[in-house]
Amino acid sequence: MTETTGYSGSGLVLVKNPHLDLLEEDVLYHLDLGTKTHNLPAMFGDIKFVCVGGSPNRMRAFAQFMHRELGLAGDAEDVADICAGSDRYAMYRAGPVLSISHGMGIPSISIMLHELIKLLHHAKCRDVTIIRIGTSGGLGIEAGSVVITDTAVDSSFQPRFEQVVLGDVVVRSTELDKELAEELLACSREIPDFPTLIGHTMCTYDFYEGQGRLDGALCSFSSEKKLAYLRRAYDAGVRNIEMESTAFAALCGMCGLKAPADHIPTTFPSSNSVKMVKTLIFSL
Ligand SMILES: O=P(O)(O)O[C@H]1O[C@H](CO)[C@@H](O)[C@H]1O
Numbered sequence: 047m048t049e050t051t052g053y054s055g056s057g058l059v060l061v062k063n064p065h066l067d068l069l070e071e072d073v074l075y076h077l078d079l080g081t082k083t084h085n086l087p088a089m090f091g092d093i094k095f096v097c098v099g100g101s102p103n104r105m106r107a108f109a110q111f112m113h114r115e116l117g118l119a120g121d122a123e124d125v126a127d128i129c130a131g132s133d134r135y136a137m138y139r140a141g142p143v144l145s146i147s148h149g150m151g152i153p154s155i156s157i158m159l160h161e162l163i164k165l166l167h168h169a170k171c172r173d174v175t176i177i178r179i180g181t182s183g184g185l186g187i188e189a190g191s192v193v194i195t196d197t198a199v200d201s202s203f204q205p206r207f208e209q210v211v212l213g214d215v216v217v218r219s220t221e222l223d224k225e226l227a228e229e230l231l232a233c234s235r236e237i238p239d240f241p242t243l244i245g246h247t248m249c250t251y252d253f254y255e256g257q258g259r260l261d262g263a264l265c266s267f268s269s270e271k272k273l274a275y276l277r278r279a280y281d282a283g284v285r286n287i288e289m290e291s292t293a294f295a296a297l298c299g300m301c302g303l304k305a306p307a308d309h310i311p312t313t314f315p316s317s318n319s320v321k322m323v324k325t326l327i328f329s330l
């Protein structure tokens with residue numbers, strides 16, 4: 047079964063679940079938020095940008111950086127974790143920017159995105175741009191480069207995200223916003239000595255065998271086989287590898303969020319990539 051993406055034209059964040067209207071209360075369990083316990087429109091109605099990444103500390107550092115850059119009142123060091131009541135994810139806000147951690151891998155980011163998208167919907171947010179800022183393994187590119195993802199592909203290099211729903215495989219598109227990717231690239235050009243490129247990002251279910259590593263607890267292939275696979279990936283347009291982009295692209299695309307993913311094949315925080323995202327946020 048194949049589904050299509052859904053931009054509404056109104057700029058509102060969509061949920062595609064008729065059952066939600068029947069709920070007396072929507073509990074965003076892993077974020078420790080809910081429609082009865084919190085005034086979500088008052089707390090989040092003015093959010094325009096959401097940045098997501100794996101680790102809580104990194105997303106806190108990003109929120110603190112944005113707090114300073116936006117010249118907000120108060121000490122950036124004091125940004126509070128909005129999801130402190132849950133130890134699953136961490137969420138910080140700096141003005142119109144929300145910064146949230148998603149953990150590692152598709153199941154973890156997928157749970158966070160379901161609840162985040164419902165949060166933005168309940169809060170009646172409009173025209174929200176979402177960016178994943180994360181680490182990744184570069185493929186045939188200069189060390190320290192940032193890859194801005196145009197399309198997320200699976201480990202067979204296909205632009206699809208397969209989700210098993212009630213035992214059936216549902217296929218969702220993983221195209222990302224090409225215009226926004228170009229805008230991010232233009233922002234990166236303002237920063238000297240900062241190699242950036244647009245390319246496909248391959249999303250795997252595993253860091254070790256899934257990415258052709260020879261140093262996991264299990265390895266059933268030779269070094270030659272690994273190199274042949276990575277070469278095929280490169281020939282298919284893959285420039286980096288990580289573990290969330292297909293789910294990120296599929297869920298955000300279906301729910302009307304503009305999303306160019308941004309992946310950094312070095313250790314984060316790379317100050318240049320953060321500056322690039324900041325320039326985009328200031329320009330929109
Ligand atoms: O840097 P983050 O955002 O954590 O993401 C990357 O790092 C983790 C693996 O080390 C995976 O989650 C991968 O996608």
Ligand SMILES: O=c1cc[nH]c(=O)[nH]1
Nearest residue numbers: 181182183287288289
């Ligand atoms: O998934 C990942 C993340 C960072 N670096 C990698 O090589 N792979």
